[in-house]
Amino acid sequence: MNHWMKAEKLGWKSFTVQSMIIMGFTVFGLSIFFAYVASPASFxxxxxxxxxxxxxxASTPAVLLIILGMPLLSALLRIGLNQRSLTLKDEILLVADVAMIVLVMLLYPAVAQGPLRFVSDQGFGVGVSVQLNMLAYMFVLLSVVVWFFVMMFAHEYMKKEDHNRRFFLFLSLSYTATLGIFIAGDLLTLFFAYEMLTIMTYLLVAHHQSKDSIEAANEYLFMGILGGFSIFVAMVLIYTETGSFMFDQSYQLLAIPGATPYLILGLLIIGFGVKAGMFPLHVWLPKAHPVAPSPASSLLSGIMIKVGVFGLLQSLIYFYFPVEVWSDSTGVLGQVLLWIGLVTMALGVVFAIVQSDIKKLLAYSSVSQIGYIFLGLGLMMILQDKGGVALSGALYHMVNHALFKSLLFMVAGLIILRTHERNMYKLGGLARHLPITAAISLIASLAIAGMPLFNGFVSKTVLHHAITESITYKSNLYMVVDWLFIAISAGTVAYFIKFNYFIFFGPENAMYKDLQVKRRSVYLPMIVMALGLLMIGLFPNFLVETFIQPVALGLPFDASFTVAGLDFNYFAGKELLLTLGIWAGGFAIFFGLKAKQLLTYSFPDWLHLEFLLLYPISALMHGLLLLIDSDHETMDKATYQTYRMSNYKLTFKDHLVAFSDILNQKYEGLIIKSDAFIYTLFLTAVVIVMGVLSFIL
Amino acid sequence: MISWLPIVQMMLILTIALMSPLSKKARLMTHLLAYGLIANTIIGVVLLTHVHAVGPIVLSLGGHASFLGIEFIIDSFSALFTLFVSGIGLLIHMYSLGYLPHALKESQIASYYGLLALLYFAVFGLLYTNDLFNTYVFIEILSITTCAIISIARKKRNYMAAFRYLMLNELGSLSFLMGVALLYMITGSLNMTMIMNQLSTQFAAYPINVTLALGFIGVGLAMKSAIFPFHEWLPDAHSSAPAPSSALLSGVVVKLYLLVIVKILFRVFGTGIAETLNAPLVMMIFAVVAMVFGSLFALGQKDIKRMLAYSTVSQVGYILLALSLLSTAGLEVMFFYIFSHALIKGTLFLVTGATISHQKKRSLESYKGLGYLMPLSMTAFALAGFGMVGIPGTSGFVAKFQIATAFLDVDQALFVWVLIVSSILNALYYFPIIINGFVTDNEGIDVHLEKVPWPMLVTLSVFVLGIFLLGVMPGVIMPYIQAAAEVMGGVS
Structure with missing residues (x-):
């Protein structure tokens, strides 16, 4: 608290004024830029x-390198600056980010002309490369803009946290890694950035250094490393098959006979799925995102999980898309992605509804929304040449989700900042005290739940249209997907009603009667973002025409089946009617569950995925140990005590460590007594293998 | 003139070794060995460029014909590795300047450097010689000096470790000698080249003798290079030696025996006979077991140096796996792995040396919060740990990548999975140390930069830079490695 007051004295007011100036400049610049993008000729x-x-x-890689290096530079400057004024320190980050936005905007006309590509032969022994095409550009722009808003928010929020310097240093390193993934020109560079992201984000998740956050962060790290190795194997396989990692469309892995291309895709799905939070690899996400400081959760959920989807999309585009004619095998791959997406969606919704922790609810919601994007990718592969609409839907949803989910995490952060309470049942009636926050939260919730005039509606409509197309052109069985989609969307509505009801509108909690609104500068980025959501919802065609359509047209899709080609009407009567149904369903689910008191239902322990997956291995180790060490003479008492603890309370890693410890002691004891014997034994064995096998067989 | 440089190299280092009984002054020996290593490194560079430009040098000692006398061969292979040993040795020597005064008494330091000089002498000889019996002699010198170095601190645990080391290694040496005797019986020669020529015709006549010879030599060397079931001496030995020599033993000396195996397979038996006798299969089995079990056992360790030693056991498995391809491509991968591992494991052992001598901490538990006390050293540890796991950007990644591609090229995908399993285990024991070091409550801990002597920090930074240099631009040393592999295994 003391820390906070000190920071207060050091001039938050000047920050508010200055951040308004910076924000004004940025918003002005961005509007001019978007106007230019909409019609370059009129300028x-x-x-x-x-x-x-x-x-x-764009003729040299210098600008890209500056963009990649800028975050680190600003973070180091921030550390080096021996000033007590937080204002100045955080403004360095903001100004650096504005500079990045300007540079990214500067690159637009060049990228619109054609992709930029820079290759260096040296580097990892096989060469590294970067490329900036429209797809990558879209996400780079999205990241720098969202990052800017979050940084402004972070200034206020991080005052209450310790280890500020470390936080911002690793945040910027993650920033570089994220951008690196977006602009990677080959799989190896992408992998490099992926691993860097895993490690750099670790400290963001573990920031509080409490037991919970370190556990969550460890799980995140180990799953990330596991995913990394999965990509590593895929990468090695691709390298041996094609002799290169380059993202260019000349390698069609599907042309390789046998199971190899499917194995590679499976490994890639696992690797990128871990980062994206895809079922069943999402287990780290609902733990890691809530424990991070809110600005970090905002970016983790907003931008960094998109990295996984982006990597998968990139691999699909470059290794699994045909140059001309689609093969039937893509349909199979599409089915896999589609069902993964659906399960992820459903699971996210079910778990989100029963959460009481506001950040956990948002994290499960992220899982569910990632499911929508996977669904879009699956439909794209199923629809093949007519898949332009599905791709557009997925891309659009990625952009939208980045915007509203980071905004929602900011809302959650603001509530935690004010009330120090994360359990939504203990909050209530906050709308009266925090009207602006409530309004922002409502806008973001309406957007994510798919209310017309907000941006979520747009992308969900496009995705829904892709499902309709698959029913029309592929099979009537996709009706099932349609129903599930509708049901899950209703579930989404339900948990956002829950979110807003319990925090802002439910019965008022007396504890928060005197809640005051201070430090208005936090609202600045949030209001601007909320306006952005509205703008996209009101002008849904802008993003499609300027960014998404060029991407879809650059790929082997039938131009008449893209969003622009279909002359899409978002506000057609049928869609609106469906939306009405979804909302009615959402209300019904919410009040139904509330009446049955199921909103706080907690699932039994054995249903946890970690338990289901790891229990068999743990049990096996346990059994093995009892076999080799039945009298447990070699186990020291402490180890044995830990070991006797109920099997699933011990984490998998502790289990493994105890196992290897005992195995090792047993083995060492054995071998010390009999080294000459072991020598003879192995010598005989080796000679037999060498001699007998080669002479007799 | 240039052709006598290897002799200069060895005599120089031998003279330094012989000075140590005469002088008990640590200062003198430190200086002498430093100059000796600098001179050797320079000579190494000259020799390497020379053999690259002109071709191998064959030295017949005493002018005797090769069936009688001892031959030294200085080619891309031996020149590269002697340079590697003297380079790493020089760096570790710099570290010792800061480290040893805290760890050993003055008289001990003098004899330590003397022993070290003798160790380098044996290493150079082992790499240069083209004579089997001579190889045995150098192996013995190496074993005995290593044993003395392990017990130099004169504590009970050191004596135990040294004794165990001596027993198992003597078994290995004798086994090697037995194999050499069998070969001499068949071919009547001790010169490697001549044995190989003889064997190509004699193999059909004496298959059992040749098989036994290979078995004896192989298992003997396997014991010395700590290949998994015979690794038992290594964790004790490497964890009780002074830190700089742990780095040297784990980073360099263990690999030398593997290089001797390379020489035996490629220059004595020839790949043809080795393949007929299923040597690749045997090596693969040993390698896979070592990779997995070495890592698994490392996971259960509570002492940091023992953990690193077990990690070496698993890394020896990787190197053996690369060797089991018995091809030029396999050798390239193997040699790169040796370089990469020497840098990484060297860094790790040197950091633990710093933590043990300056914080008196060697149990894994005590690494909690160490990142606040020794930020620079622990950062080096973290980066080297990333190298061990194979995070891209470090040499460990390039090395693992090369192994994986080499095995996929010959359609043996199984080994890629083993590699992954072992790497995941690596992550499981390296990351928690790093995490414990940096991400814990730092309340009550006074955060500051460590007061470790600067030579130690400089050495650490050079090692870490090396890890990243090899990781980002392996092309720097690849031509030399390729030349070394080609001179061994023929042009691929």
């Missing part, structure tokens, strides 16, 4: 000069 000579400058900037 006349100024536009031409801008384009000219852009071509010149």
């Amino acid at each position: 006349g000579t100024f536009g031409e000069r801008f384009a000219d400058l852009s071509y010149r900037a």
Whole structure:
């Protein structure tokens, strides 16, 4: 608390004013930029000069390197600056981010002309490369913008946290890694950035250094490493098959006979699925995202899980898309992705509904929304040349989710900042004290739940249209997918009603009567983002025409089946009617569950995925140990005590450590007594293998 | 003139070794060995560039013909590895400047350096010689000096470790000698080249003798290079030696025996006979077991140095796996792995040396919060740990990647999975140390930069830079490694 007051004295007011100036500048710049993007021609000579400058900037990799290096530079500057004023320190980050936004905007005309690509032969022995095409550009732009908002929010929020310097240093390193994944030009570079992201984000998750957060972070790290190795194997397989890692469409892995391409895709799905929070590899996500400080959760859920989806999409595009004609095998791959997506969606919703922790609810919601995106990717593969619409839906949803989920985490962060309470049942009636927060939360919730005029509706409609297409062109069986989609969307509505009801509108908690609104500068990024959600919802075609359509057209999709080609009407009567149904369903689910008191239902222990997956292995180890060490003479007492603890309370790693410890002691004891015997034994064995096998067989 | 440089190299280091009984002054010996190593490194560079440009040098000692006398062969292989040994040795020597005064008494330091000089002498000889019996002699010198180095601190645990080391290694040496005797029986020669020429015709006549010879030599060397079931001496030995020599033993000396195996397989028996006798299969089995069990056993350790030693056991498995391909490509991978592992394991042992001497901490428990006390050393530890796991950007990644591609090229995907399992186990025991070091409550801990002598820090940074250099630009040393592999296994 003391720390906080001190920070207060050091001038939050000046930060508010200055951040308004910076924000004003940025918003102004972005609006001009979007106007330019919408119609470059109307800018006349100024536009031409801008384009000219852009071509010149894009002729060397310098700009990309500056963009990659800027976060680290600003974080180091922030650390090096021996000033007590937090304002100045955090403004360095903001200004650096604005500079990055400007540089990214500068690159647009060049990217619109064609992808930028820079290759270096040296590096890891096989060469590294970066590329910036429209797809990557879209996500780079999205990241820098969202990061800017979150940084502004972080200034206020991080005052209450310790280890600020470390936090911002690793946040910027994660930033570099994220951008690195987006602009990687080959799988190896992408893998490098992926591993860097895993390690750098570790400290963001473990920030509080409490037992919970370290456990969550460890799980995150080990699953990330596991995913990394999965990608590693896929990478090695691709390298031996094609002799290169480059993202260019000349390698069609599906042309390879046998199971190898499916194995590779499976490994890639596992590797990227871990990062994305895909079922059944999502287990780390609901633990890791809530324990991180809110700005970090915001970015983790908003941007960093997209990295997984992006990596998968990138691999699909470059290794599994045909140049001309689609093969039937893609349909099979699509089915797999589709069902993974559906299960992830459903699971996320079911778990989100029963959460009481506000950040946990949002984390499960992220899992569920990632499911939507996987569904889109699956449909894209199923629809093959007509898949443009599904791809657009998935991309659109990625962008939208980045925006509203980071906003929602900011809302959660703000509530935690004010009340120090994460359990939503203990909150209530906050709308009266925090009206702006409540309004922002409502906007974001309406967006994610798919209310017309907000951005979530747009992307969900496109995705829904893709399902309709698969019913029309592929099989009537996709009706099932349609129903599930509708049911899950209703579930989404239900848990966001829950979120807002218990925090802002439910019965008022007396504890928070005197809640005051201070430090308004936090609202600035949130309001701007909420307005952004509305703008996208009101002008749904802008993003499609400028960013998404070029991506879809660059791929082997039938142009008449893309969003623009279909002359899409978002607000058609049928869609609106469906939305009405979904909302009615959502209300019904919420009040139904509330009446039955099922909102706090907790699932039994044995249903936890870790338990289901790891219990058999633990049990096996346990059995083995009892076999080799039945009298437990070699176990020391402490080890044995830990070991006797109920099997599933011990984490898997502790189990493994205890197992190897005992095995080792047993083995050492054995071998010390009989080294000459072992020598003879192995010598005989080796000679037999060498001699007998080669002479007799 | 240049062709006598190897002799200069060895005589120089031998003279330094012989100085140690005469002088009990640590200062003098420190200086002498430093200059000796610098001179050897320079000579190593000269020799390597020379053999690269001109071709191998064959030295007949005393001018005797090769069937009688001892031959030294200085080619891309031996020149590369002698340079590697003297380079790493020089760096570790720099570290010792800061480390040893805290760890040993002055008289002990003098004899320690003397022993070390003798160890280098044996290593150079082992790499250069083209004579089997001579190899045996150098192996013996190496074993005995190592044993003395392990017991130099004169504590009970050191004596135990040294004794165990001596017993098992003598068994190995004798086994090797037995194999050599069998070969001499068949071929009547001790010169490697001549044995190989003889064997190509004699193998059909004496298959059992040749099989037994290979078995004796192979198992003997396996004991010395701590291949899994014979690794028992290694954790004790490497964890009780002074830190700089642990780094040297784990990083360099263990691999030398593997290089001797390379020489035996490629220059004595020839790949043809080795393949007929299923040597690759045997090596693969041993390698896979070592990779998995070494890591698994490391996981259960509570003492940091023992853990690192077990990790070496598993890494020896990786190197053996690469060797089991018995091809030039396999040798390239193997040699790169040796370089990479020497840097990484060297860093790890040197960091533990710093923590043990400056914080008196050697149990894994006590690494909690160490990142606050020794930020620089622990950062080096973390980076080397990443190298061990195989995070891209470090040499460990390139090494593992090369092994994986080499095995997929010959359609043996199974080994890639073993590699992954072992790497995951690596992650399971390296990451918790790093995490414990950096992410714990730092209340009550005074955060500051460590007061470790600067030579130690400089050495650590050079090692870490090396890890990243090899990880980002392996092309720097690849040509030399390729040349060394080609001179051994023929042009691929």
